[in-house]
Amino acid sequence: MATSSTKKWWKNAIVYQIYPRSFCDSNGDGIGDIPGIISKLHYLKELGVDVIWLSPVYPSPGYDNGYDISDYKGINPEFGTMEDMEKLISRAKRLGIKIIMDLVINHTSDEHEWFKKALAGDSKYRDYYYFRDGKGRKAPNNWGSFFGGKAWTKTENGDYYLHLFSKKQPDLNWHNPDVYEEITDIMRFWLDKGVAGFRCDVINIIYKESLENGKRRFALTGKEHYLNTEGCHELIQRFNAEVWSKYKTFIVGETVFVTPDDAKLLSDESRKELDAVFFFEHMDVDSRGVKWFKKAYKPCRLIRILDKWQKALEVPANYLENHDQIRSVNHFGNTGKFWEKSAKLLCGLNLCLKGLPFIYEGEEIGMTNGDFRGLRDLKDVESASVNQAMKRLLLVHSIRRRLILRTTRDNARTPVQWDSSEGAGFTTGTPWLKINANKSYINVKDEKEDENSILNFYKKMIEYRKGSHALNEGTYRRVASPSDVYIFTRESDEQRLYIYCKVGS
Numbered sequence: 001m002a003t004s005s006t007k008k009w010w011k012n013a014i015v016y017q018i019y020p021r022s023f024c025d026s027n028g029d030g031i032g033d034i035p036g037i038i039s040k041l042h043y044l045k046e047l048g049v050d051v052i053w054l055s056p057v058y059p060s061p062g063y064d065n066g067y068d069i070s071d072y073k074g075i076n077p078e079f080g081t082m083e084d085m086e087k088l089i090s091r092a093k094r095l096g097i098k099i100i101m102d103l104v105i106n107h108t109s110d111e112h113e114w115f116k117k118a119l120a121g122d123s124k125y126r127d128y129y130y131f132r133d134g135k136g137r138k139a140p141n142n143w144g145s146f147f148g149g150k151a152w153t154k155t156e157n158g159d160y161y162l163h164l165f166s167k168k169q170p171d172l173n174w175h176n177p178d179v180y181e182e183i184t185d186i187m188r189f190w191l192d193k194g195v196a197g198f199r200c201d202v203i204n205i206i207y208k209e210s211l212e213n214g215k216r217r218f219a220l221t222g223k224e225h226y227l228n229t230e231g232c233h234e235l236i237q238r239f240n241a242e243v244w245s246k247y248k249t250f251i252v253g254e255t256v257f258v259t260p261d262d263a264k265l266l267s268d269e270s271r272k273e274l275d276a277v278f279f280f281e282h283m284d285v286d287s288r289g290v291k292w293f294k295k296a297y298k299p300c301r302l303i304r305i306l307d308k309w310q311k312a313l314e315v316p317a318n319y320l321e322n323h324d325q326i327r328s329v330n331h332f333g334n335t336g337k338f339w340e341k342s343a344k345l346l347c348g349l350n351l352c353l354k355g356l357p358f359i360y361e362g363e364e365i366g367m368t369n370g371d372f373r374g375l376r377d378l379k380d381v382e383s384a385s386v387n388q389a390m391k392r393l394l395l396v397h398s399i400r401r402r403l404i405l406r407t408t409r410d411n412a413r414t415p416v417q418w419d420s421s422e423g424a425g426f427t428t429g430t431p432w433l434k435i436n437a438n439k440s441y442i443n444v445k446d447e448k449e450d451e452n453s454i455l456n457f458y459k460k461m462i463e464y465r466k467g468s469h470a471l472n473e474g475t476y477r478r479v480a481s482p483s484d485v486y487i488f489t490r491e492s493d494e495q496r497l498y499i500y501c502k503v504g505s
């Protein structure tokens, strides 16, 4: 058992994800910003948050809302200044809250200096990326992009570059030692400023083993050449040994398409790679291969998946929603008669499972999917790109509209509802993305005043968790139950809890 000196500081933390664009706007330009976050630190403290995961705040042309970084050592002026960021770190520290930043190192923006120099023909920087000649009239290989369509774009010089996401996000070449030096230097820059770690974006796909054609698939042809490669494990071990371990960081990896075995290799303590990983299987519980094509959600499937991951990992990173997923009450609960009950149930579930609970902004008040009127209300690059891919499949507008609106990532990106006013207390200006009409009753101000609200339930559950030996240290065991009821025990030498979640209606 870990003694207090070897015990990691983050082991019992409650982590709260902030998507800065949608959190709180301090200057009325309709875009959330760092001073806005600072103004809500006391709210987060009161909620019981220990760690904030901040989605990207670096300079970015914003094609993927900051996941396309053009300068890793700066702050996007839309969000504030470096002084604001330093103030955020120090104010949070004063309240006992640590900040981890999003680190997007599979790709940069195509507007990053490195890529601009590469396009201009500078051979040093060309080797930071994957530039290749096409094969006849075709791209260098048959890989597909995560956002639909091809993973290669032709340059004006006639060659192609690789991008596993949008064409505005060229992939970095992790075979190049200079890339390693640049990125570890960036990590040290932020750690020296006092950030406590990173959430590493799509970290298990950064190292491409080869650029050969992939086995043909409906989506993501080519993934066998870059998923969880040996080279990727080696890189993460080096990050850990040479940088992270020196700062006692907390590192959570976003690891796409992982099985429990892959996740164990990436996060088992003895391997000294990541501290925890986000898995996706429960997010895909209702999808038919790709998330746009859904099948009926069955609570028993969710239970089976969560149980599997609880057993597989020492410290699962538990989450029910984030900035890429639909809202959890829509996904696994109910937004009508059982809205409140299902939001509370999901809170209880997330906070009682073994591992680290991640709460996404607005989840603590039961925020729901966006009430968008049509595709034109959407801002997400993925939605636009998938719409194009669906057009190529000859899907008619009404079908595309239905498939995209219920699944778009913008569902989770609508501004946080602080009160019931026109701008929901988020902004005094025009919000960058439509605010939900249900701000009239789903909002922080009203829920603060209502003792039985979802928000107050979160506060109580977090407080209870913090004081519970079994929830922090205990083992997990599933107890046999009817198919839509999830019963498990959490047991330590001091306490045994039976957790009963009626996940079905």
Ligand code: ISL
Pocket: 064, 067, 068, 104, 146, 165, 201, 202, 254, 256, 291, 323, 324, 325, 409
């Ligand atoms: O959103 C998705 C579908 O659920 C995923 O395919 C997502 O693109 C994938 O999980 C990677 O996500 C991360 O990297 C992307 C960025 O767009 C996401 O916001 C980020 O979380 C590229 O940087």
Ligand code: CA
Pocket: 025, 026, 027, 028, 029, 030, 031, 032, 033, 078
């Ligand atoms: Ca602003």
